[in-house]
Amino acid sequence: MKKGNQPIKNMVAKKTWKQEVQHNWPLYVLLLPSFVLAIVFCYIPMGGLVMAFQNYKPWLGITGSEFVGMENFKQIFAFKESYQAIINTLIIAVSKIVLGLIVPIVMALLLNEVSHVGLKKGIQTLVYLPHFLSWVTVAGMLRDILGLDGIVNGVLKSFGMDPVFFLGEAGMFRQIAVISDLWKGFGFGMIVYLAAISNIDQSLYEAAEMDGANRWQQTIYITLPGIMSMIIVMATLSLGNVLNAGFDQIFNLYSPLTYSTGDIIDTYVYRQSLVNGQYSFGTAVGLFKSGIGLILTVISYRIAYKVAGYRIF
Amino acid sequence: MRRTSLSRKIFVVCNTAFLIIMALLCILPLVNLFAISLSGKAAANSGAVTFWPVDFTLMAYEKTFNNNNFIRSILISVARTALGTFVSMFVITTAGYALSKDFRGRTPLMWFFVFTMLFGGGLIPSYLVNTSLGLKNNFLVYIIPGAFSCYNLILIMNFFKSIPKALEEAALIDGASFFTVLWRIFLPLSKAGLATVALFIMVGNWNEWFTGILYMSDTKNYPLASFLQVIVVQGNQQDLALDPTSAAAMSERTIKAAQVFIGALPILLVYPFLQKYFVTGLVMGAVKE
Numbered sequence: 001m002k003k004g005n006q007p008i009k010n011m012v013a014k015k016t017w018k019q020e021v022q023h024n025w026p027l028y029v030l031l032l033p034s035f036v037l038a039i040v041f042c043y044i045p046m047g048g049l050v051m052a053f054q055n056y057k058p059w060l061g062i063t064g065s066e067f068v069g070m071e072n073f074k075q076i077f078a079f080k081e082s083y084q085a086i087i088n089t090l091i092i093a094v095s096k097i098v099l100g101l102i103v104p105i106v107m108a109l110l111l112n113e114v115s116h117v118g119l120k121k122g123i124q125t126l127v128y129l130p131h132f133l134s135w136v137t138v139a140g141m142l143r144d145i146l147g148l149d150g151i152v153n154g155v156l157k158s159f160g161m162d163p164v165f166f167l168g169e170a171g172m173f174r175q176i177a178v179i180s181d182l183w184k185g186f187g188f189g190m191i192v193y194l195a196a197i198s199n200i201d202q203s204l205y206e207a208a209e210m211d212g213a214n215r216w217q218q219t220i221y222i223t224l225p226g227i228m229s230m231i232i233v234m235a236t237l238s239l240g241n242v243l244n245a246g247f248d249q250i251f252n253l254y255s256p257l258t259y260s261t262g263d264i265i266d267t268y269v270y271r272q273s274l275v276n277g278q279y280s281f282g283t284a285v286g287l288f289k290s291g292i293g294l295i296l297t298v299i300s301y302r303i304a305y306k307v308a309g310y311r312i313f
Numbered sequence: 314m315r316r317t318s319l320s321r322k323i324f325v326v327c328n329t330a331f332l333i334i335m336a337l338l339c340i341l342p343l344v345n346l347f348a349i350s351l352s353g354k355a356a357a358n359s360g361a362v363t364f365w366p367v368d369f370t371l372m373a374y375e376k377t378f379n380n381n382n383f384i385r386s387i388l389i390s391v392a393r394t395a396l397g398t399f400v401s402m403f404v405i406t407t408a409g410y411a412l413s414k415d416f417r418g419r420t421p422l423m424w425f426f427v428f429t430m431l432f433g434g435g436l437i438p439s440y441l442v443n444t445s446l447g448l449k450n451n452f453l454v455y456i457i458p459g460a461f462s463c464y465n466l467i468l469i470m471n472f473f474k475s476i477p478k479a480l481e482e483a484a485l486i487d488g489a490s491f492f493t494v495l496w497r498i499f500l501p502l503s504k505a506g507l508a509t510v511a512l513f514i515m516v517g518n519w520n521e522w523f524t525g526i527l528y529m530s531d532t533k534n535y536p537l538a539s540f541l542q543v544i545v546v547q548g549n550q551q552d553l554a555l556d557p558t559s560a561a562a563m564s565e566r567t568i569k570a571a572q573v574f575i576g577a578l579p580i581l582l583v584y585p586f587l588q589k590y591f592v593t594g595l596v597m598g599a600v601k602e
Contacts, residue, residue: 020417026491027411031422034408037461038429045434045442062441107335110328119329125588126336132580132591134520136538140545140573141342144349144566149360151345157360187339191592215321248523252546273437274527286435294432312430313423313467 052284065280072284081259082285085268088174088261089289092245095178097238103182104189105231109219111190112197124194127187135184139252142180143167167253173262181249192234193227200226229308236304240297243289265289343577350374350570357564373564373571383572385533386540393455393536394518401460401514406507409469410495430463440527454528455536459521465510472506473499509590519579541576545569 021028052072054065076082107127114120130138145151146166153163166172204222213221247266254262265285273282304310317325344364349357353368361367377383412423433439439458448454476499484494500507525539532543584591 017417024414024416024491027414027416030407030411030491030495033404034426034461034466035422037404037457038426038463040446041439041442041458041461042429042433045438046432048434048438048441051438107332111332113325113328114332115325119333123332123336124592125585126339128591129581129584130339132516132520132584133577134522134538136520136522136542136546137573137577140541140569140576141346143545144346144570144573145342149358149566151360151363154360154363183339214318215324252542269436274440279437283435283437286437290432290435297431312427313470 049283049287051280052287054280056280056283058279068280072281073288075281076285076288081263082268082272084260085263085265085285089243089245089264089266092174092177092250092262092264093242095174096181096246097241099178099182100185100189101231101235101238103186105193105227107186108190108193108197108227109223111194112223113215124187124190127190129187130184131188133184135246135248135252138180138184139249142176142253146176168255168257170258170261173254173258177246177249177253177262180253181246189234192230196227196230197223233304233308233310236300236307237310239300239303240293242296243293343574343581346570347574350567350574352567354564354567357567357570373567374575376568377571377575382533383537383540386535386537387575389452389455389534390519390536390538393452394515397456397459397518398511398514400456401462401465402507402511404460405462405466405469405510406500407495409466410473410491410499412466412470413473414491426463426466429461443528449528450530450534451528452534455518455521455524459524462514465514468510469503469507472503476502505590505593509593512587512590516580537576541572545573 048062051062051065053067053069054062055068055071056062056065060066076086111120111123114123147153148163148165152166156163164172166176200223204226205218208218208222243265245264245266247264247270250262250264250267251270254267266289269282269286269289272278272285301310301312341364345362348364348366349362350373351366351369351371352362353370356362356367408426412419412426434442443449443454443458448458480498480502481494484498485491489497520538522536522538522542525535526542529535529539532540535543
């Protein structure tokens, strides 16, 4: 699809800029709104990252604030809180990536074994749904379900156990975050594998059946290899998310009681800068995160391209 | 066909049961929430409600809809979703069409846009830029800064690329301008794809809650998602605007449940009917090729 027009392009002699503008000016006009918005709301804020190297004071502005070099970055690892936020981010994000990779594959393979079309569709409809709910909604639900009078504690009580204030327990926060994220996203993760499975050549299964392979062997030797390139793409692309633990989710679930295990880089940046007014330090932490994120994403795209021919555009 | 063996039969039964349980797990929390919102105070507060209302009452919904701040936030959500989706679709459709053509400077421009997906200024620099543009306490903050999205742009561009070139060339030879081609050929031919992208932008707009919290000083200007965030998550009950007597008769829990449920309702209502679009959108977004 992408390479289809290549030969034609090479045959046509290159136009001069004047001819180009004369002929294609409407295209530039059509691009203008996106171009302006990208400059104003994406690139100008990038310029604002200078403040990570300053001691920014709102009344002095970007041009007037004192330049401090790498001072803010040195503090990232000096403060126990920011260090802990980085550790929490890594633990939560990596757990989400690993489970978010394995569970959808397993679920897609299992769902593929359901032969009743209506049932299969019905299950799919239900498991995709949570993906479209906002984290505010899900957090509202979780706070109720996991509350002291919630349905989970109701079950515990009926077994004679003491109720637990789940969202106030630092020791359980990461598990709750990872599991609820999995609950919300596994259906979405499944879709690509189901699509890949449906693309596998059916005659392979017929041939295997003739040779006496059972369903388990067919799954291991046909289905899995058939979706392997998709698995590799999804795995490499998820590399870019190693520092994305999910602001929307954590912000709506955590509390001072669970900061020790649940505070992640993004929530820490929010509190440091907008609540405590440490704009420069907050921005430095944010830049540390997005810088590493950029490197990881570029690497992951390169690997995905090399291994599976994946392209962004 | 070979006869299915006993172990296969056992597997099929267990597997189906397991998947049905997993599917129910995805919906039961919502059912629980809905049941609580329809239950009486005593039952809700004692945790007696599971998946069916106990002491059925609509009081939580009556209270909620008598709260002007709540109604106001719904109207703001509707307005931002409608306008935001329109502006966003305009911006990315025009650019998506242009970028689906071959012209000089296309590749550098493409990278210019893609880079916005990979890196950004982050919270504070964006906040300072938006504030200096006068977007603080301004309704337009819901519309303008998020209107451009490279991700959606690429989706639409790929749609346009799949439209046969011959159609366009014929029209251009007949003297049609690029604008006419976009309006008369590309838009009608990619209706389904555009509808899918628009649907996703709508859901995103409806669910977005952070902008309101960040840029609005007065909770009166919050969309529903931000309003719910304050009530449900921050536990700020002032906005419930309950008078003391009804506060005594009402359960905070049932009202919260009702409000969260109403927040999710538009999506729950639309989802079964537009399921096809939801699913194709997911596949498009994930595979992108």
